[in-house]
Structure formats: structure tokens, C-alpha cells
Amino acid sequence: MKPNKKLSLEPYKGTRDFYPKDQFVQNYIFGVWKKVAERYGYQEYNSSILEETDLYRAKTGEEIVNEQTYSFTDRGGRDVTIRPEMTPTVARMVAAKRRELTFPLRWFSIPNLWRYERPQRGRLREHWQLNCDIFGVDGIEADVEIISLAYDIMKEFGAKDKDFEIRIYNRKLLNYWAKVVGLNQEQASKITKVIDKKDKISTKDFYVRTEEILKEKTEEFIELMQSPKKFEERTNFFQKKEEGKLAWKEINLVFDKLESRGIKNIRLDAALVRGFDYYTGMVFEMYDVNPKNPRALFGGGRYDDLVGIFGVEKVSGVGFGWGDVTTKDFLETYKLLPEFKSSSQLYICHLDGYLDKANELASSLREQGANVEVDLTERKIQAQIKTADREDVPFVLVVGEEEVKSKRYKVKNLQTGKEEQTAEKDIYQLVKKNA
Amino acid sequence: MKPNKKLSLEPYKGTRDFYPKDQFVQNYIFGVWKKVAERYGYQEYNSSILEETDLYRAKTGEEIVNEQTYSFTDRGGRDVTIRPEMTPTVARMVAAKRRELTFPLRWFSIPNLWRYERPQRGRLREHWQLNCDIFGVDGIEADVEIISLAYDIMKEFGAKDKDFEIRIYNRKLLNYWAKVVGLNQEQASKITKVIDKKDKISTKDFYVRTEEILKEKTEEFIELMQSPKKFEERTNFFQKKEEGKLAWKEINLVFDKLESRGIKNIRLDAALVRGFDYYTGMVFEMYDVNPKNPRALFGGGRYDDLVGIFGVEKVSGVGFGWGDVTTKDFLETYKLLPEFKSSSQLYICHLDGYLDKANELASSLREQGANVEVDLTERKIQAQIKTADREDVPFVLVVGEEEVKSKRYKVKNLQTGKEEQTAEKDIYQLVKKNA
Numbered sequence: 001m002k003p004n005k006k007l008s009l010e011p012y013k014g015t016r017d018f019y020p021k022d023q024f025v026q027n028y029i030f031g032v033w034k035k036v037a038e039r040y041g042y043q044e045y046n047s048s049i050l051e052e053t054d055l056y057r058a059k060t061g062e063e064i065v066n067e068q069t070y071s072f073t074d075r076g077g078r079d080v081t082i083r084p085e086m087t088p089t090v091a092r093m094v095a096a097k098r099r100e101l102t103f104p105l106r107w108f109s110i111p112n113l114w115r116y117e118r119p120q121r122g123r124l125r126e127h128w129q130l131n132c133d134i135f136g137v138d139g140i141e142a143d144v145e146i147i148s149l150a151y152d153i154m155k156e157f158g159a160k161d162k163d164f165e166i167r168i169y170n171r172k173l174l175n176y177w178a179k180v181v182g183l184n185q186e187q188a189s190k191i192t193k194v195i196d197k198k199d200k201i202s203t204k205d206f207y208v209r210t211e212e213i214l215k216e217k218t219e220e221f222i223e224l225m226q227s228p229k230k231f232e233e234r235t236n237f238f239q240k241k242e243e244g245k246l247a248w249k250e251i252n253l254v255f256d257k258l259e260s261r262g263i264k265n266i267r268l269d270a271a272l273v274r275g276f277d278y279y280t281g282m283v284f285e286m287y288d289v290n291p292k293n294p295r296a297l298f299g300g301g302r303y304d305d306l307v308g309i310f311g312v313e314k315v316s317g318v319g320f321g322w323g324d325v326t327t328k329d330f331l332e333t334y335k336l337l338p339e340f341k342s343s344s345q346l347y348i349c350h351l352d353g354y355l356d357k358a359n360e361l362a363s364s365l366r367e368q369g370a371n372v373e374v375d376l377t378e379r380k381i382q383a384q385i386k387t388a389d390r391e392d393v394p395f396v397l398v399v400g401e402e403e404v405k406s407k408r409y410k411v412k413n414l415q416t417g418k419e420e421q422t423a424e425k426d427i428y429q430l431v432k433k434n435a
Numbered sequence: 436m437k438p439n440k441k442l443s444l445e446p447y448k449g450t451r452d453f454y455p456k457d458q459f460v461q462n463y464i465f466g467v468w469k470k471v472a473e474r475y476g477y478q479e480y481n482s483s484i485l486e487e488t489d490l491y492r493a494k495t496g497e498e499i500v501n502e503q504t505y506s507f508t509d510r511g512g513r514d515v516t517i518r519p520e521m522t523p524t525v526a527r528m529v530a531a532k533r534r535e536l537t538f539p540l541r542w543f544s545i546p547n548l549w550r551y552e553r554p555q556r557g558r559l560r561e562h563w564q565l566n567c568d569i570f571g572v573d574g575i576e577a578d579v580e581i582i583s584l585a586y587d588i589m590k591e592f593g594a595k596d597k598d599f600e601i602r603i604y605n606r607k608l609l610n611y612w613a614k615v616v617g618l619n620q621e622q623a624s625k626i627t628k629v630i631d632k633k634d635k636i637s638t639k640d641f642y643v644r645t646e647e648i649l650k651e652k653t654e655e656f657i658e659l660m661q662s663p664k665k666f667e668e669r670t671n672f673f674q675k676k677e678e679g680k681l682a683w684k685e686i687n688l689v690f691d692k693l694e695s696r697g698i699k700n701i702r703l704d705a706a707l708v709r710g711f712d713y714y715t716g717m718v719f720e721m722y723d724v725n726p727k728n729p730r731a732l733f734g735g736g737r738y739d740d741l742v743g744i745f746g747v748e749k750v751s752g753v754g755f756g757w758g759d760v761t762t763k764d765f766l767e768t769y770k771l772l773p774e775f776k777s778s779s780q781l782y783i784c785h786l787d788g789y790l791d792k793a794n795e796l797a798s799s800l801r802e803q804g805a806n807v808e809v810d811l812t813e814r815k816i817q818a819q820i821k822t823a824d825r826e827d828v829p830f831v832l833v834v835g836e837e838e839v840k841s842k843r844y845k846v847k848n849l850q851t852g853k854e855e856q857t858a859e860k861d862i863y864q865l866v867k868k869n870a
Binding site (some may be wrong): 134141355359 | 445475537574
């Protein structure tokens with residue numbers, strides 16, 4: 001093979017290479033996600049990154065399928081899409097084993113997802129996402145648990161209440177508004193998408209787009225969509241009709257229950273609708289209060305009709321997706337990322353002719369449970385030790401004639417510089433204790 | 436949304452849904468892989484599942500790119516491919532940071548990979564693969580370590596030496612043959628692919644395909660490619676020329692060093708070539724000896740020219756890929772898979788009106804470190820307990836008036852049926868101890 005200078009050294013646009021130090025951060029984030037999800041009894045699942053495109057046509061929403069998916073035809077003529085989100089997949093899996101599964105069901109997964117977009121802060125073409133879902137609980141208790149779980153993840157990351165905010169709304173209230181204002185279904189669906197973009201476009205743009213859809217009803221609708229304060233004053237108005245009352249009751253219950261759990265950084269957000277068509281009840285998003293990170297850390301809601309769309313008996317569901325990109329931005333902003341720590345505990349160097357002995361020692365230490373690297377080169381000792389240091393391996397030792405004879409080694413802590421004469425049989429304890 | 440009976444409930448052809456019990460098996464396999472790789476000091480990395488197609492055109496081999504990849508054009512006109520293997524990506528990453536990285540470098544990753552193929556036993560369209568690589572060690576020591584690492588993984592899985600076999604060969608020897616027989620480069624490349632398919636096609640087919648390429652040289656070549664016994668007899672023949680001698684020396688060193696490490700289930704396999712174009716030295720594969728599982732568990736080799744193809748200074752490399760599908764088949768065949776164990780430790784049921792108290796108790800136990808599920812339904816106690824049992828949660832308790840007052844709970848072990856009166860403050864210890 002000949003050198004080919006045209007070959008790109010970069011990862012594909014909008015994606016990331018995870019060198020060990022980057023992967024360390026990913027593993028930290030995934031580890032916290034998994035730990036807290038399992039604390040709440042969620043079981044891990046996964047599926048393929050490719051699904052037939054029909055799955056998303058049916059459920060994700062037109063804009064995403066038409067403009068933002070990675071869709072193509074496979075060599076056998078099937079239309080397939082790299083998953084842009086996990087909810088359709090999990091709904092398919094639940095529907096497929098509707099009769100065998102035990103409900104309520106708590107599931108989580110950490111899939112990678114794809115959107116064709118202009119890469120920007122907080123938003124890449126490929127990202128990973130924690131998905132947590134409960135199936136088979138109709139009551140608001142499930143919504144409360146899902147939000148509590150997300151809150152506990154923030155606490156596990158070390159976040160302070162004052163640095164993030166959970167915004168909550170209810171699709172039923174939005175649907176009710178639409179009825180009050182007299183919108184047909186198409187208008188209601190279109191206006192949902194415009195509201196979803198509210199924070200990303202100018203106030204004028206928002207007005208213009210709203211007017212395109214609502215015409216003479218624009219003023220009334222926008223008035224209804226004002227800040228939470230005004231919104232609260234309107235409680236009585238919504239209480240009048242059964243449907244508004246139910247939505248309102250759910251919102252109040254969620255607020256009360258979250259507050260009694262000590263979760264107080266929550267607020268009602270009448271502009272929160274979420275981009276997906278499938279939500280049917282409570283919806284919620286979490287934001288960093290720092291304007292540097294304007295994208296939601298997590299978002300989710302209730303989707304009681306999604307499983308039923310597969311032609312099986314309905315199963316209610318509520319869940320969220322939580323992205324790794326915004327999470328890393330948040331943790332960096334608030335200096336909450338842990339320092340890199342190598343998974344290696346000991347680096348073994350060797351004098352000329354002692355490589356086999358170095359390998360033997362490594363084998364024995366590995367059997368005891370240590371993570372041990374052996375320098376396989378024939379470089380000078382100093383060069384070998386330098387490699388250990390640059391790779392952040394905490395301990396180093398050298399194998400030579402004297403050490404092999406005496407079965408005693410100088411084990412050096414590269415962080416403190418401290419060197420300790422150690423019997424072969426005690427190396428593991430030393431390395432383990434200080435690791 | 437209306438039910439849509441045409442929506443498929445199946446995962447995309449050749450892929451798998453991982454329900455929690457399947458994911459448990461995946462996590463077990465990934466866990467063993469990761470543990471042993473880290474024992475040897477390998478650091479985890481990852482990258483995007485999409486790469487520009489040029490990357491594979493340059494390195495993976497024509498057949499795979501032309502017939503077996505998932506390639507398409509993105510919405511911006513770029514030709515992209517879902518990675519069919521990880522080696523080109525890792526070589527790209529090493530080349531990109533050639534000057535910053537510390538060599539030797541030990542890296543591992545567990546990517547999912549895609550091939551468009553007819554799904555069959557041991558071979559699916561999507562599979563996961565452990566990839567371990569060392570960069571920057573020119574000597575055979577790296578090859579020996581990589582094979583030892585793979586062997587240790589088999590031991591960690593509980594496999595017995597008699598149940599698997601490591602086959603070893605050297606591309607340099609193949610190249611030398613080709614020279615001895617007088618093949619040009621194109622013939623040599625083509626014949627490599629035919630040899631790679633040897634076990635999958637009939638002896639007659641093999642002869643016919645070989646003859647198409649080699650014409651009158653067929654007999655001589657096939658004779659040279661006979662069983663290891665005959666091969667050994669020819670040692671002297673190969674020793675005659677420098678090039679053959681070097682290849683032969685490497686093979687002998689690898690055998691000696693592996694045997695001195697106690698790895699004896701190895702054999703020379705003159706038909707082992709590996710399908711990729713980029714190998715330059717030792718190649719190896721591991722097989723189940725049970726003919727039910729005819730596909731390699733892992734395969735790899737040395738590729739000293741791969742990083743250099745990006746137009747940077749050469750870095751030698753040796754590594755392997757190890758698939759999850761064949762691994763699971765092997766572990767099932769030899770009954771080495773662990774039994775499913777829920778990550779939940781305790782399921783909390785509640786009498787009417789005690790759900791909030793149940794949630795409080797759960798919160799407190801989670802803070803102590805337990806994985807606790809709360810039944811969020813209003814079903815009868817028996818139905819709640821049945822859910823815990825069907826989900827394989829080991830412990831269950833009920834929250835009611837009496838329990839809340841006395842702060843004592845009957846904690847039932849659902850596996851043994853044993854019930855224990857436990858003070859609230861001791862629940863965590865009980866659940867943890869028995870988990």
C-alpha cells in the first residue's frame with residue numbers, strides 16, 4: 001500500500017474521535033447515567049442502529065424524517081434509517097413482546113443517535129443519549145419518578161440546584177388551548193413546531209410564523225402563551241372546562257410531588273412543547289441556567305399512544321432522552337468533570353535480556369487482579385519510564401538481574417516521586433492500595 | 436396517531452433486539468473483554484460509526500467495499516460508509532495525532548460493525564467486536580502479547596484448552612511462496628482471497644478458483660499449501676532464502692514464547708491468510724473445535740504499513756477483532772453463560788394510600804446505595820409481588836400503616852421464600868448481603 005495524502009485524518013463531519021482521555025469522560029458520564037438508572041430499578045436494553053424508515057415516518061415527525069435523518073436504500077432495496085432517536089425503537093420492542101413482558105416495565109439504554117444538521121455547540125450529527133422509560137403506569141406517579149431520576153443524575157454529577165432548571169408543561173393543556181382558540185388539527189400540529197423553535201428564532205420571526213398558521217387568531221393565541229406568571233393568573237379560565245381541568249390537575253400534582261421530594265428548581269413553561277408528534281401528556285426539559293449552554297440537557301414526556309400504533313393493545317409510556325454533548329458542556333462549565341485516571345496501575349520496564357522475566361511478573365500480578373503494562377521495546381530504561389509517565393500510569397518498576405535474584409523491586413510512585421523497596425509478593429497490595 | 440398494522444415489529448434484517456436478558460449477556464461478554472484488556476494496560480477509545488468511504492477504499496479490500504458495505508451519499512453529497520471494521524479508523528486516529536501520542540500505545544474498543552451479508556450462524560449484519568491493538572512495537576513480542584491477551588479472555592470466560600484452538604501463520608511466508616511460485620502482485624492478492632474462503636467452499640471449488648488465477652502453477656502452489664505436517668517437512672526449503680527464513684523465524688519465536696507462557700493449543704495453518712489486504716506479518720485466528728461453530732472467534736495480525744498510508748511517518752501495529760456473535764455461540768455451546776441476575780435488589784409494594792411512603796423509603800435506600808424499584812400501580816399486593824417475582828428481583832417488601840408506624844418491614848427473599856422482620860435501618864445491609 002502506498003501513502004495516500006488525500007486521505008482525511010479527521011472524523012466525519014459533526015462526529016467525534018474519542019481518544020482515551022475523551023473516552024474516559026464518556027465512560028464517566030455513561031457510568032453515572034447507568035448507576036442512577038439502576039438505582040431506580042431500570043433494566044438495560046439495546047437494539048440495532050438501523051431501522052426501516054417506515055418506523056420514523058409513522059412516529060418521529062415529518063421535518064425530522066424529510067430533512068434530518070440519515071436514510072438510504074440498502075443493497076436489498078429496503079429503505080433504512082440510522083436511528084435519530086430511541087423512542088420508536090423501544091415502542092416497537094415493547095409492542096413485539098406485549099404479551100410476554102411484565103408491566104410496569106422500567107428500561108434504559110445509552111444508544112448513539114444521528115441527525116443531519118449543521119454541527120454547533122451542544123448539537124452534533126452523532127451523539128449518545130441516555131433513554132429511560134416506564135411502560136404500563138397510567139398515573140402521574142411515573143412522570144414524577146422519571147423527573148426525580150433525572151434530578152438525581154444531576155446530583156450524582158455534583159450539580160447545584162441553582163445551576164439548572166427543570167421546565168414542565170402538559171400537551172393536554174396545549175391541545176386544550178388549541179381548542180379554545182378554535183384551531184384545526186393541522187394548525188395545532190404546525191403551531192407546536194413553531195413553539196418548539198421559539199427560543200431559537202427572533203420574537204419577530206416567531207410572530208410571523210405564528211401568523212402564517214393562525215391568521216386572525218394570532219393575537220389571542222400569543223396572549224395565551226405568555227410568561228408563567230400571566231399563565232398562572234389564567235388558572236381559573238382553564239379550570240372551567242373538564243379537559244383543561246384535567247391537564248391543570250396533572251401539572252399541579254407533578255409540581256407538588258416533586259417539591260415534596262425536595263426538587264424545587266422547576267417551573268411551568270407554556271412554550272415547552274417538544275418537537276415530537278407522539279407526546280400526549282406531561283412534557284419536560286432540563287436546562288443549564290448559564291446562557292452559554294442554551295440547549296436542553298434532557299427532554300421527555302408521556303406518550304400513551306405510541307405502543308398501540310403497532311396494532312397491539314395500548315401501553316402507556318413516559319420517558320426521557322439525555323444527550324452526552326450538552327452534559328459534557330454543562331460539566332465543563334461548572335468544573336464537575338473528574339481528572340483523567342489511567343486504567344493501568346503499574347508499568348514494568350526491563351533491562352536488556354529481562355523482557356521474559358518482566359512478562360512473567362506481569363502475568364502473576366494480573367492473576368492477582370492488577371492492571372499491568374509491560375514495555376515491549378528495547379529502549380533505555382529512562383525512555384521506558386518516560387512512556388509510563390506520559391501515559392499517566394501511577395507506578396513503575398524495573399526488572400533486572402538483581403531484582404529477579406532478590407525478588408525485591410523498587411516500586412516508584414510517579415505522582416509523588418516516592419520509591420519503595422517491595423517484595424514481589426507485596427507489589428499487588430502496594431499498587432492496589434495507592435491506586 | 437392511528438394504529439398501523441403494516442409497521443414491522445421485527446428489528447431490521449440481520450440485526451438483534453437486546454431485551455434486558457439479552458443485554459445482560461452482552462454486558463457480561465463486554466465486561467470480560469474490557470476487564471482483560473485493561474489487565475494488559477489497554478486504554479479504551481472509540482469513534483463515529485460513519486467514516487468517509489475513501490477510508491475503506493484505501494484499506495479494507497475491494498470485495499468488502501464493493502459488495503458488503505453499508506455505503507451511501509449524505510445530504511451534503513459526501514460518500515459515507517457505516518464502519519465494516521475498526522482497524523482503518525484506529526489507524527486514522529493514530530495517524531492524526533502521530534506526534535502527540537506516546538508510543539508504544541495499547542488501545543481497545545468495543546465498536547458495532549456492519550456488513551451487508553446473508554445472515555447465518557455466527558454472522559449477522561450488525562455485530563459488536565472487541566478490538567485490541569498495539570502501535571509502535573516492531574518486534575514479535577507485541578504479537579505474542581496480543582495472542583496471550585486473547586487466550587486470557589478465553590480463560591476468563593471459563594473455556595478449556597481442549598475446546599478451542601489458535602491458528603497462526605505469517606503473511607511474509609505467503610508472500611515468499613508467491614515469489615517462489617512466480618506470481619505477480621495481482622495474482623498473489625487474488626489467491627489470498629481464495630485461500631481465505633477455503634473452509635467455506637468445496638475442495639473442487641477451491642481447485643477451480645485457484646486454477647483460474649494460477650493456471651499452470653496451480654499444482655505446485657496447492658502442494659505447497661498442504662497440511663501442517665507436510666509443511667513442517669518443508670522447513671528446510673524455506674530456510675534457504677533470507678526472506679523465507681525471516682518469516683519462519685518469526686513463526687518459531689511466536690510458538691516458543693506462547694508455549695513458554697503455557698499456551699499450547701496453537702497450530703500452524705498454511706491456509707490462514709485473513710481477508711484484509713493490509714496485513715504484513717503474523718496473522719492468527721481462534722476457533723472453537725466444535726464443528727457446530729465453524730467461524731473464527733477472533734482474528735488479527737500485524738499491519739506495519741497501515742498508519743503510514745495517511746502520509747505520516749510509519750507506525751507498526753498489531754491487533755485483533757473478536758466478535759460477540761461467535762462468542763455467544765461458543766459460551767452457549769459449552770454452557771459458560773452466567774444466569775440472568777436483575778440489577779434491581781429490592782421491589783417495594785404498597786397498600787392503598789402508602790405510595791408516597793414507599794417512595795420515601797426507596798429514596799433513603801437508594802441514597803445508601805441499593806437498587807430499588809417501587810410499584811407505581813394501584814393493584815392488589817399479590818399482583819405487585821408477582822411483578823417483582825417475574826422480573827427476578829430478589830427481595831420484596833410491603834409498605835402499609837403498621838410498617839410505617841413500627842419502622843419494621845417483612846423483607847421476603849423471593850428465591851428462597853424466606854421472610855425476615857427487619858428494622859428500616861437494617862434493610863440495606865440485608866438486601867446487599869444477599870444480593
